[in-house]
Amino acid sequence: MSESKPRQKEKVEPEREFTKATSTSSEEPLSDMTKDKTSERRGSETASIKAHEFDPHFKHEISNFHGGEKLKQCFQCGTCTSDCPIARFSDSYRPRSLIRMALLGLKDRVLSSDTLWLCAACFTCTDRCPQDVEVASVIRIFRNIAVKRGVIPQIFKELGSNILENGIAYKIPELRLKKREQTGLPPLPKRNPKALEKLAKETGFLKKLKGSG
Amino acid sequence: MDVNKDSNQKAWLLFLGCAVPYRVSSYEISTRKVLAELDIKLVEMPEYNCCGLPIDPIDHEMMLILAARNLTLAEEKGLNLVVLCPGCAGTLRKVNKKLKESKMLREKINSYLKETGREFKGTIEAKHLLQLLIEDVGLEKIRSAVKKPLFNLQVSEHMGCHVTRPTGAVDFDNPENPEALKKLIEVTGAKYVDYIDKSACCGAPIAGVNDKIPLQLTKEKLIHVKDAGAQALITVCPFCHMMFDTNQPRIERMFNETFKIPVLHYPQLLGLAMGFSSEELNLKGLRVDPTPIISQVSDRAEGK
Structure with a gap:
């Protein structure tokens, strides 16, 4: 008994800290913008599984992509989720459970999940997976397939369009380009958006960007 | 294959990426200053x-094509790439390695590049600034360029994930116990301060989808940095820098905390130790007031 008490205390403290942090932030006017919309989806993701939802080919489909080869080696230890920086502060993003859903064949749930877009691609999970599953790459594959179904978060559409227009992901205001030279920097090298657009047409990337999201 | 791995090579093609010219020019300004001092010639990359x-x-395939196109530009010039942003560096290194290793993938990507008259050959290397400093310039040369050691300063680092991760693809340093930036900080004479979660992500990559989580992650790290007693935090990534510097006042307001921790790009720290002025290194471009750091440095210069 005397041993279990301090252990329990250790567990509770970080949670308290977290609650304090979130409640402070929700009082801010920023709360709307910073609202974690992914938690609203939690319900549908945890709803009971129906037999017709299984797609037994899904895991094989993923394994055929670069980075997805080791998916089936996952033994669900949970290292990915426990070491994930995002999972610490998200109510809903759990890489282990995305992997589990994929292995079960819950294709629609995986691909329509908003949590897919919360991976920061820090590769901590990939580096630490004892089974060599490239977790972050598997999540990238899920995203790429979701895009083929027409799901693209607005931010990626913007970044993609910017790249095709300017060669880089942001449109830099003229004033700032002038300021570069005032601070002694050489002019920003010219880009070649035309070449990029040609490549984007060739690969079908342009179509993806223009498709409804 | 690595024909250009010649260590005598002093000219490098500078890959600026997107975020540095967009919002983080003090990183570029200070990098150019210190590299010139270390006899590295930077060539612009039209x-x-x-x-x-x-x-x-x-679109993973389009990513491969964009990265490969950049690599072909460097191949054309016969120069290795030095990259300021770890995201760009990691991507270019990963893709360079993949395309060198896989004939099948190389042929596929080249079939697209051919449309624009380009071909990936696999003749150059891409390195992040830190890697260039450690592997090609070397700590000894940097040490000899330090004119005003920063003995009065205590600083911590936030290196940024993509400098070292994923391990097998990037092949630099050890993400679980990184040493590159630590060594580079100690060379300036500053005292290196460790803290828990040092190698944890700041969350910046998802800020466009959800900015609450990155702000919480960054707040936590700032608390740890402050508790460890660091006077400044050193970064080598434009995105991490925006999280820790640009967003610091916002984080203070949101979470009712006070940090006031200046966040310097590593070349700014090194530049101070080399004797550059804070103006030359554009320290005024920082959001969090670096005056406490500057006064520490000038106190020392005046022999106080």
């Missing part, structure tokens, strides 16, 4: 494009 990383989530 025609360059985004490394591809921002669109990897929506």
Whole structure:
């Protein structure tokens, strides 16, 4: 008994800290913008599984992509989720459970999940997976397939369009380009958006960007 | 294959990426200053494009093509690439390695590049600034360029994930116990301060989808840095820098905390130790007031 008490205390403290942090932030006017919309989806993701939802080919489909080869080696230890920086502060993003859903064949749930877009691609999970599953790459594959179904978060559409227009992901205001030279920097090298657009047409990337999201 | 791995090579093609020219010019200004001092000649890179990383989530193949196109520009010049942003560096290194290793993938990507008259050959290397400093300039040379050691300063680091991760693809340093930036900080004479979660992500990559989580992650790290007694935090990534510096006042307001921790780009710290003025290193471009750091440095210069 005397041993279990301090252990329990250790567990509770970080949670308290977290609650304090979130409640402070929700009082801010920023709360709307910073609202974690992914938690609203939690319900549908945890709803009971129906037999017709299984797609037994899904895991094989993923394994055929670069980075997805080791998916089936996952033994669900949970290292990915426990070491994930995002999972610490998200109510809903759990890489282990995305992997589990994929292995079960819950294709629609995986691909329509908003949590897919919360991976920061820090590769901590990939580096630490004892089974060599490239977790972050598997999540990238899920995203790429979701895009083929027409799901693209607005931010990626913007970044993609910017790249095709300017060669880089942001449109830099003229004033700032002038300021570069005032601070002694050489002019920003010219880009070649035309070449990029040609490549984007060739690969079908342009179509993806223009498709409804 | 690595014909250009010649260590005598002093000219490098500078890959600026997107975020540095967009919002983080003090990183570029200070990098150019210190590299010139270390006899590294930077060559500008016309025609360059985004490394591809921002669109990897929506189209992996297009990412490979964008990265490969940049690599072909460097091959054309016969120069290795030095990259300021770890996201770009990681992407270019990863893709360079993949395309060198896989004939099948190389042929596929080249079939697209051919449309624009380009071909990936696999003749150059891409390195992040830190890697260039450690492997090609070397700590000894940097140490001999330090004119005013920063003995009065205590600083911590936030290196940024993509400098070292994923391990097998990037092949630099050890993400679980990184040493590159630590060594580079100690060379300046500053005292290196460790803290828990040092190698944890700041969350910046998802800020466009959800900015609450990155702000919480960054707040936590700032608390740890402050508790460890660091006077400044050192970064080598434009995105991490925006999280820790640009967003610091916002984080203070949101979470009712006070940090006031200046966040310097590593070349700014090194530049101070080399004797450059705070104006030359554009320290006034920082959001969090670096005056406490500057006064420490000038106190020392005046022999106080």
